[in-house]
Amino acid sequence: MRVAILRRAVGASFSMDVYADGLVAGLKAVRPAWEIVEIAPKSDVVKQNNSWLTGLGKYYERYWRYPLTLKQEKADLFHVIDHSDGHLIYWLKKTNRPIVVTCHDLINLVSPENIDNQARIPAISTAAWKYAVRGLKQADRIVAVSAHTEQDIVQQLQVKREQIAIVPDAVDDLFHPLAPDLVDSFRLQHHISPETMCLLHVGSNHPRKNVSTVLKVLAALKIQGLFIHLWKVGADFTVEQKSFIQTQALETSVTYLGKPDKQTLVEIYNAADVLMSPSHYEGFGMTIIEAMACGTPVIAANVTSLPEVVGEAGVLVEPTDVRAMVAAVEHLNRDYNYRQSLREKGLSRAKVFTWEATGKLVATEYEKLIGQTVNIS
Numbered sequence: 001m002r003v004a005i006l007r008r009a010v011g012a013s014f015s016m017d018v019y020a021d022g023l024v025a026g027l028k029a030v031r032p033a034w035e036i037v038e039i040a041p042k043s044d045v046v047k048q049n050n051s052w053l054t055g056l057g058k059y060y061e062r063y064w065r066y067p068l069t070l071k072q073e074k075a076d077l078f079h080v081i082d083h084s085d086g087h088l089i090y091w092l093k094k095t096n097r098p099i100v101v102t103c104h105d106l107i108n109l110v111s112p113e114n115i116d117n118q119a120r121i122p123a124i125s126t127a128a129w130k131y132a133v134r135g136l137k138q139a140d141r142i143v144a145v146s147a148h149t150e151q152d153i154v155q156q157l158q159v160k161r162e163q164i165a166i167v168p169d170a171v172d173d174l175f176h177p178l179a180p181d182l183v184d185s186f187r188l189q190h191h192i193s194p195e196t197m198c199l200l201h202v203g204s205n206h207p208r209k210n211v212s213t214v215l216k217v218l219a220a221l222k223i224q225g226l227f228i229h230l231w232k233v234g235a236d237f238t239v240e241q242k243s244f245i246q247t248q249a250l251e252t253s254v255t256y257l258g259k260p261d262k263q264t265l266v267e268i269y270n271a272a273d274v275l276m277s278p279s280h281y282e283g284f285g286m287t288i289i290e291a292m293a294c295g296t297p298v299i300a301a302n303v304t305s306l307p308e309v310v311g312e313a314g315v316l317v318e319p320t321d322v323r324a325m326v327a328a329v330e331h332l333n334r335d336y337n338y339r340q341s342l343r344e345k346g347l348s349r350a351k352v353f354t355w356e357a358t359g360k361l362v363a364t365e366y367e368k369l370i371g372q373t374v375n376i377s
Contacts, residue, residue: 001370002026004075007040009061009163012142014259016082019102022170023081026359034363038138039073041066063128067091077366087128089095093138098369100362101136102143102167105283106152109133109207109309115366133157143167143291145284146305165365168309169284170355174262175293177347178270186271190255196227197333198297200272202265202287203279208277210301210319215241217276217325219248224227226333232256233268269294272349277301277318286308289353292346299328312348314342 003282005024005122008016020038022103027036041061067088070078078092080101092099092209108129109145137157142164144150150164184194192198214230237245245254257268269275275291278301288298290310298314300306317324333341 001031001037001076001366002037002074004070004073004078005036005038006070006078006080006085006088008085009041013082013247017103018172018286019104019169022355023079023102023358023362026170026355027363030357030360031363037073037075038269039070040080051330059128063087064266071095076370079362079366080139083136084129085266086139087132089135089138098140098366099138100143100365100369101135101139102145103149103153103279103283104145105119105149106133106156107158107281107283108154111208111281129228134321139163139164140369141165143365144360145169146308148305148308149283149307156370165361167358167361167365169286169289170353170358171286171289171293171350172262172355175266175269175290176349177295178267178347182267183270186267190231190271192229192271193227196222196229197329197331198271198273199228199230200233200268200275200291201230202233202268202275202290203235203277205238205241206282208279210280211237211241212244213274213278213320213322213325215244215248215250215254216322217329218253219244220322220326222250222253222370223332226330229251229327230254231268231272233265234259245280266294269296274299274329276325277306278317278325279304279306279318282306288314289350290375293350295343295347297332297342298346299325311349 006135019048024036024038069101070088071091071094077100080086080088083103086101089099089101105154117331137159142153142159143168144153144164145168148168150166153159153164154161177306199218201211203209205211218230220226230253245251260268269291275287275296275298277285277288277298279301283305284305288300291298292313298310300316301311301319302316303319310316315328317328331370
């Protein structure tokens with residue numbers, strides 16, 4: 001069978017690159033006889049500067065030239081790996097080939113203000129995104145990365161549950177515990193003393209990520225006299241957050257580590273004492289299993305998909321309950337046995353989320369659509 005994986009342009013979305021790489025690796029592991037081809041729009045158009053002409057070029061490439069080329073692609077099945085590219089389904093329906101699309105979240109429908117926070121022209125971006133997402137209804141199968149995302153698809157797009165398959169994301173084998181001497185060296189390199197409790201936040205700075213609450217937790221812990229530090233990975237702090245850091249005298253207690261490569265990210269997870277993930281909304285929560293796979297305890301919000309991912313392997317709290325988060329950090333800091341218990345539970349939990357398992361579930365959905373059975377022995 002020849003399967004076409006329709007990716008985003010290289011570098012257009014880090015999280016979608018992670019998903020596509022993992023899915024392809026998983027599919028190749030469980031169905032080695034299949035031909036898996038990866039197709040993407042021209043990346044040179046997407047990666048140019050932010051001029052208006054470039055913006056028009058991106059829309060032309062994404063919504064016209066690229067879809068036109070896909071109609072000529074010879075494949076037994078197409079898989080659109082990002083719901084934001086759902087507009088491709090309108091074009092692909094003309095090929096009379098099965099179409100699968102992965103839906104990671106519908107945050108822009110649930111909380112429309114999210115897109116206003118990241119788009120240059122919100123009205124155009126919102127219209128284009130909604131047009132694309134409506135295309136999911138025409139797919140032969142929608143892969144939802146969590147039960148919560150499935151629920152959003154049913155409610156927001158009025159799609160029948162029979163059209164949806166829940167297949168969770170997974171974690172790369174690269175994420176694993178490092179030797180203590182390597183961890184100590186990394187902390188020393190970044191001026192984190194052995195007695196300092198190091199918090200970590202990984203991800204964007206969209207309002208739903210709730211970074212402001214993490215900063216409030218940091219400030220409260222510092223007032224209580226705890227040796228505390230916060231590492232921020234991904235998007236830098238906003239102007240408002242930087243102002244809070246300054247007014248609360250947290251400058252020496254915060255470090256922005258930028259957007260590291262994967263190996264450095266593994267070192268960061270290992271060197272941190274706890275991952276803070278108090279998001280108001282997540283379609284899955286990839287950073288949680290990455291942290292768990294590295295043996296790092298997790299404090300996460302008890303909303304949307306996060307309880308599904310955390311299970312009983314982390315601390316779940318209301319997303320704005322600063323007092324509860326402060327208490328959780330203090331508990332981890334003073335109770336070695338509790339900290340080790342969460343570490344072991346997290347390591348065990350992370351082993352459930354493998355790309356091979358994801359690939360097997362997705363391949364099964366392909367086979368249902370194609371109507372064939374493949375011997376994988």
